[in-house]
Amino acid sequence: MRTYSDIALQVDEILIPRKDIDLKKWAVIACDQFTSQPDYWDQVRAFVGNAPSTFHLILPEVYLGSPDEPERVAAIQATMRAYLDQNLLVPHEGMILVERVVDGKTRHGVMVALDLEQYDFHKGAQTLIRATEGTIIERLPPRIRIREGASLELPHILVLIDDPARTVIEPLVARKDRLPLLYETELMLGSGTVRGFSLTSPEVETEIVTALRKLADPQAFNARYGLKSNLPVLLFAVGDGNHSLATARAIWEKIKDKVGMHHPARYALVEIENIHDPGLAFEPIHRVLFGVRDSIFSAMERFFGEPIATQPMATPSDMIAAVKTGSPEKQRIGLVSASGISVLDLPPLTNLPVGSLQTFLDTFLRDGGAERIDYVHGDEVVFDLGRQPGNLGFYLPAMAKTDLFKTVILDGALPRKTFSMGEAHEKRFYLEARRIG
Structure with missing residues (x-):
């Protein structure tokens, strides 16, 4: 030794x-x-x-x-x-x-x-x-x-x-x-x-x-x-x-x-x-809510204090491409549900879309808006689980790995389950x- x-x-x-x-x-x-x-x-x-x-x-x-x-x-x-x-x-x-x-x-x-x-x-x-x-x-x-x-x-x-x-x-x-x-x-x-x-x-x-x-x-x-x-x-x-x-x-x-x-x-x-x-x-780590009880859009509007811009998407590939066009000022995530798929623009609460979304989801879960959350890997998984009745899937963009060390040095630990x-x-x-x- x-x-x-x-x-x-x-x-x-x-x-x-x-x-x-x-x-x-x-x-x-x-x-x-x-x-x-x-x-x-x-x-x-x-x-x-x-x-x-x-x-x-x-x-x-x-x-x-x-x-x-x-x-x-x-x-x-x-x-x-x-x-x-x-x-x-x-x-x-x-x-x-x-x-x-x-x-x-x-x-x-x-x-x-x-x-x-x-x-x-x-x-x-x-x-x-x-x-x-x-x-x-x-x-x-x-x-x-x-x-x-x-x-x-x-x-x-x-x-x-x-x-x-x-x-x-x-x-x-x-x-x-x-x-x-x-x-x-x-x-x-x-x-x-x-x-x-x-x-x-x-x-x-x-x-x-x-x-x-x-x-x-x-x-x-x-x-x-x-x-x-x-x-x-x-x-x-x-x-x-x-x-x-x-x-x-x-x-x-x-x-x-x-x-x-x-x-x-x-x-x-x-x-x-x-x-x-x-x-x-x-790779990004996506989110899936199970047993959703409340309207996600109403809850987001209350939480962020403004309407959430929403754009329906025809296919998963269209949604993924649109999410990649997000920016620090216009943080884009995908939403997958039994009724379809869309892209949401979130008001930035943190430097990364995952941080803004997670801050909302923590409150949504605490208020009883859903039974539980899971953190999943892979496009297919978030689409398969998100489409099931009672579930919602949230598709997130990836972060650049070269930014990791400097971000942690200057800002501390990232929001949980930011990347995989x-x-x-x-x-x-x-x-x-x-x-x-």
């Missing part, structure tokens, strides 16, 4: 499945995907069966609130202990270079542990590791219940670095064919393939740490963003899995006085990716693990 406190990094033991385990059944997509599509998780269950799998180690959020949730949590924790007792996981000392290929795109990342003492998910945080989006606090308790009694963590967390010169990860990719291959598998249900390469060389570790330290140099940091006054360095921005990292932080705060500052739970295993990786795409790093099936799969208890 080696710790680099100045860049919040720890190189520790990572657990990977034994060579005889079927990795296609072992690896499962992040628990917070397909939350309104139980058919997806039914397919996962049928495909995995009783084989060793991370499916038996996670609680897909589609099952949150189900009557058997406590039994599911207990079973997850028991299965973790059983897998360890059966030696299904073997240790790898060092970092791992990850290569994911899906839909013709290839992206790369490095698995490493980050220091939760240097992470803060609250808006306005000035820590080395920060959230990029607002955290939905009510989503933490079920994750906390699982992690509190867990002996393992299985990360789907993707953390971004802003490395335009491509100094950290890309030099490793250039010589990946000379690195030892740790694992390789096709991923289930059309999610592409993944490979992992060993990064155990001390020279390689020094190279990575040195490059990260240069990114974290205060003078270079302030020059990179054209900051007029010196601001605290943001080195790692949480792109995906912020609620999992927030859960890890909550547990660490709860136990650290009892276990001491050298406990493994102080750190969380993540995959670091460069925001400039051409295989990394930012790829479509749902492109998300990170659970494969590696780490002992935390």
